Amino acid sequence: MGKKVYGALYLISKIAEKKLDVYEEYPILYKKMFFKYGNKKVMTYIMIKKTKLVPPTTRYLNIIKQGYKDCKLNIKSLNDSLSQLKHIPSR
Numbered sequence: 001m002g003k004k005v006y007g008a009l010y011l012i013s014k015i016a017e018k019k020l021d022v023y024e025e026y027p028i029l030y031k032k033m034f035f036k037y038g039n040k041k042v043m044t045y046i047m048i049k050k051t052k053l054v055p056p057t058t059r060y061l062n063i064i065k066q067g068y069k070d071c072k073l074n075i076k077s078l079n080d081s082l083s084q085l086k087h088i089p090s091r
Helices: 014-023 058-070 075-083
Strands: 030-037 040-047
Touching: 058 075
Parallel strands: none
Antiparallel strands: 030 040
C-alpha cells in the first residue's frame, strides 16, 4: 500500500483497441477493467494470472522509457522500480 503508479491516458479508436487486444493477448493473458476518471470512461488491461516476476526485455524496457519521455513522467520512479529487480535473473 501507499505506492504510486504513473501513467498516461490516451484517446484511442476501436481499431486501435482491437490492435492493443492482440498485443496484450486479451483475453488470454489480460482482461479489461473499465472505470471512470473525471467524467471519462477509462479502460486498462489487468493481468489475469500473476506470473513469475522477471525484468522486462531490453526492447520492452526501451519502449517503456520512451513512453516516460513522451509523457514527461519522472523516470526516477521507473528506475527505482527496476532497481528492485536487480537480483532477478534476466530472461
